Amino acid sequence: MTTATTAMQAAQAAAKQALTRAEHDFLGEKQIPAQAYWGVHTARALENFPISGTPISAMPDLIRAFGFVKKAAARANADLGALDRKRTAAIILACNELIAGHYKEQFVVDVIQGGAGTSTNMNANEVIANIALEKLGFEKGRYDVLHPNDHVNASQSTNDVYPTAVRIALWTGIDRLLGSMETLQRGFAAKADEFKDILKIGRTQLQDAVPMTLGQEFSTYAVMIEEDVLRLREARALIEEINLGATAIGTGINAPAGYADMACAFLAEESKIPVKKAPNLVEATQDTGAFVQLSGVLKRIACKLSKICNDLRLLSSGPQAGFGDIKLPARQAGSSIMPGKVNPVIPEVMNQVAFEVIGNDMTITMASEAGQLQLNAFEPIMGWSLFKSIEHLSQACLTLQANCVAGIEPNRELLAKRVRESVTLVTALNPIIGYEKAALIAKTAIATGQPIDEVAESLGILSKAQMEALLVPDKLTQPMRLAA
Numbered sequence: 001m002t003t004a005t006t007a008m009q010a011a012q013a014a015a016k017q018a019l020t021r022a023e024h025d026f027l028g029e030k031q032i033p034a035q036a037y038w039g040v041h042t043a044r045a046l047e048n049f050p051i052s053g054t055p056i057s058a059m060p061d062l063i064r065a066f067g068f069v070k071k072a073a074a075r076a077n078a079d080l081g082a083l084d085r086k087r088t089a090a091i092i093l094a095c096n097e098l099i100a101g102h103y104k105e106q107f108v109v110d111v112i113q114g115g116a117g118t119s120t121n122m123n124a125n126e127v128i129a130n131i132a133l134e135k136l137g138f139e140k141g142r143y144d145v146l147h148p149n150d151h152v153n154a155s156q157s158t159n160d161v162y163p164t165a166v167r168i169a170l171w172t173g174i175d176r177l178l179g180s181m182e183t184l185q186r187g188f189a190a191k192a193d194e195f196k197d198i199l200k201i202g203r204t205q206l207q208d209a210v211p212m213t214l215g216q217e218f219s220t221y222a223v224m225i226e227e228d229v230l231r232l233r234e235a236r237a238l239i240e241e242i243n244l245g246a247t248a249i250g251t252g253i254n255a256p257a258g259y260a261d262m263a264c265a266f267l268a269e270e271s272k273i274p275v276k277k278a279p280n281l282v283e284a285t286q287d288t289g290a291f292v293q294l295s296g297v298l299k300r301i302a303c304k305l306s307k308i309c310n311d312l313r314l315l316s317s318g319p320q321a322g323f324g325d326i327k328l329p330a331r332q333a334g335s336s337i338m339p340g341k342v343n344p345v346i347p348e349v350m351n352q353v354a355f356e357v358i359g360n361d362m363t364i365t366m367a368s369e370a371g372q373l374q375l376n377a378f379e380p381i382m383g384w385s386l387f388k389s390i391e392h393l394s395q396a397c398l399t400l401q402a403n404c405v406a407g408i409e410p411n412r413e414l415l416a417k418r419v420r421e422s423v424t425l426v427t428a429l430n431p432i433i434g435y436e437k438a439a440l441i442a443k444t445a446i447a448t449g450q451p452i453d454e455v456a457e458s459l460g461i462l463s464k465a466q467m468e469a470l471l472v473p474d475k476l477t478q479p480m481r482l483a484a
Contacts, residue, residue: 018034019033019034020032020033020034021034021139021140021141022141023039023040023043023141023143024040025040025041025044027044030043030044032141034140036106036140037103037106037126037127037130037131037140038106038107038108038123038126038127038130039126039129039130039141039148040126041119041122041123041125041126041148042108042109042119042122042123042126044119045109045110045113045115045119045122045123046108046109046110048113048114048119049109049110049112049113049114049119050110051110051112051113052110052111052112053110054110054111055107055108055109055110055111056107056108056109056110056111056120056123057104057105057106057107057108058111059111059169059383059384059387060101060104061168061169061170061172061173061387062120062165062166062169062383062387063098063103063104063107063124064098064099064101064168064169064172065164065165065166065167065168065169065172065271066098066120066121066124066128066161066165067095067096067097067098067099067128068095068099068165068168068267068270068271069161069164069165069168069244069267070091070095070098070124070125070128070152070161071091071092071095071096071099071266071270072244072263072264072266072267072269072270072271073154073155073156073161073244073263074088074091074092074095074152074154075088075092075262075263075266076155076259076262076263076266077154077155077256077259079262080256080257080258080259080262081256082154082155082255082256082259083151083154086136087132087146087151090132090133090135090136090146091128091129091132091146091151091152093131093132093135094127094128094129094131094132094135095128097131098124098127098128103127103131106123106127107120107123107124107127108123109123111380111384112380112381112384113380114377115158115377116158116159116162116375116376116377116378116379116380117158117162117163117166117379117380117383118158118162120158120162120380121153121158121161121162122148122158124152124165125148125149125152125153126148128148128152129143129146129147129148129151129152132146132152133145133146155245155247155254155255155256155259155263156247156255157246157247157248157254159243159246159247159248159249159285159375160243160244160245160246160247160281160285161244162379163242163243163285163379164242164243164244164267164275166379166382166383166386167239167240167242167275167290168267168271168273168275169383169387170236170239170294170383170386170387170390171236171239171240171273172273173386173387173390173391173394174232174235174236174294174390175236176390176391176394177232177390177393177394177397178229178232178233178236179394180393180394180395180397180398181225181228181229181232181301181397182229183397183398183401184225184397184398184400184401184405185222185225185226185229186222187401187405187406188218188219188221188222188225188405189219189222191215191218191405191408192215192216192218192219192221192222193215194215195213195214195215195217195218195410196213196215196216197213197215198213198214198215198410198412198415199211199212199213199214199415199416199419199476199477200212200213200214200217200325200415200418200419201415201418201419201422201424202217208422208423208424209424210424210427210428210476211419211422211424211425211428211476211477212476212477213477214325214326214410214415216477221308221311224304224308225304225305228297228300228301228304231297231300231301232297232298232301234297235290235293235294235296235297236294238289238290238293238294239290239291239294240273240274240275240276241275241276241277241278241284241290242264242267242275242276242277242278242284243277243278243281243284243285244260244263244264244267244275244277245259245260245261245263245264245277245281246260246278246281246282246284246285249282249285249286249374249375250280250281250282250283250284250285250286250374251281251282252281260277260281261277264276264277282374285374285375286371286373286374286375286376288367288368288371288376288379288382289368291364291368291379291382291383291386292364292365292368294386295360295361295364295365295382295385295386295389296361298357298360298361298386298389298390298393299357299358299361301357301393302353302354302355302357302358302389302393303354303358305350305354305393305396305397305400306350306351306354306355309347309348309350309351309354309400310347310351312326312328312344312347312404312408313344313347313348316328316344324411324414325410325411325414325415326408326409326410326411327408327409327410327411328344328346328347328404328407328408329403329404329406329407329408330342331345331346331403331404332345344404346399346400346403346404347400347404349396349399350396350397350399350400353392353393353396356388356389356392357389357392357393360385360386360388360389361385361389363381363382363385364381364382364385364386367379367381367382367385368382420451421451422452423441423442423445423446423452425452425471425476426438426439426441426442426445426452428470428471428475428476429441429456429462429470432470433461433462437459437461440459440461441455441456441459441461444459452467453467453468453471
């Protein structure tokens with residue numbers, strides 16, 4: 001080997017060394033990219049879990065939640081003497097960076113992972129530690145000065161930190177979903193008021209039933225959503241109970257006395273979310289029932305929104321060979337082969353989100369049931385499934401309102417024509433002329449194609465004038481007022 005070759009190899013090794021830093025765990029040493037704020041534990045997770053290709057940076061609410069949790073933990077540790085003030089101050093500054101939305105790209109672990117969330121917690125510990133080291137004026141990886149586990153993770157375990165952070169993140173996402181649902185609910189309520197005087201024929205089992213107003217039909221959708229807003233608020237209250245301070249299994253081992261109460265109080269103060277310590281931390285560490293409850297409510301919301309969108313697609317079907325009661329706003333060309341075709345693409349996307357949410361609910365159900373003894377190892381898939389359901393429902397509600405509901409128009413002429421010609425109007429005559437005579441009018445009208453007022457008069461049952469007085473919206477769409 002020549003001197004030149006040896007020098008070149010040495011230069012290449014030095015260049016490589018400049019691009020990486022050495023870190024170690026009990027499994028051995030690894031080279032970490034020099035600019036990375038994550039470390040060896042995160043690197044192991046990257047190798048172990050190449051599953052979805054989606055990193056936890058896709059859940060910014062979760063990263064912010066870790067900032068709040070680690071900040072609250074540091075404050076409690078400092079007040080109880082478990083962490084010195086200098087390190088505490090640096091950790092708090094690092095946590096503030098995460099809360100502000102910075103360093104998201106450093107959260108690289110896959111959303112689907114083994115280990116009950118340990119890799120996510122380690123990723124957070126390492127990022128916070130290295131940010132804090134820079135705040136103190138040291139290079140990344142100087143864990144002899146400030147350590148991811150000994151200091152950032154002091155008095156903590158993945159088993160209390162991870163589920164607490166998930167709950168904080170879910171609470172934030174639910175808050176957005178509630179806002180989106182309320183926007184959609186107001187949209188349907190506005191249409192109900194706009195359409196309150198438009199008479200139409202209601203349908204049961206896809207067959208003509210009795211008259212109603214288009215406003216009554218749309219008010220139903222507003223009420224359905226309003227009911228689910230209340231159910232979602234109830235489910236959100238359940239996830240406000242946290243197990244921070246439980247450490248490994250709920251006994252609080254390795255945490256100083258008073259830490260759990262203090263950390264939970266600081267977390268509520270920092271996050272502005274009304275979290276409270278669970279009364280039994282052993283139970284809270286293994287019980288994921290709140291996630292199942294929340295998922296069930298999300299499934300309920302999805303089912304009802306999908307039903308509403310089924311109705312919108314059916315009521316707008318046509319424009320010539322369908323129901324045609326309403327017109328949805330045209331959003332895009334509907335076909336690559338049929339010119340002029342417009343499809344109900346916005347209700348369709350809500351339908352698909354609903355299908356996803358229903359599938360996510362099954363995933364969460366199975367993951368919760370599969371928990372064993374003092375910990376459920378499958379919280380990562382529960383958290384990811386809930387985040388997807390909440391975020392996709394929230395966005396779907398907003399696009400349904402803005403791109404569909406706000407622009408719905410009634411087909412007034414067609415609705416009025418159907419009401420005039422419908423034999424279902426005879427139902428309103430039952431209390432006056434009896435079922436048999438009403439049925440005779442309906443049968444004759446169907447057979448002859450004549451309007452029912454003409455049929456009633458020709459049969460000598462009621463005159464046209466009497467029929468006109470009876471067949472008006474306020475008598476056809478609400479309970480009768482009988483004479484005393």
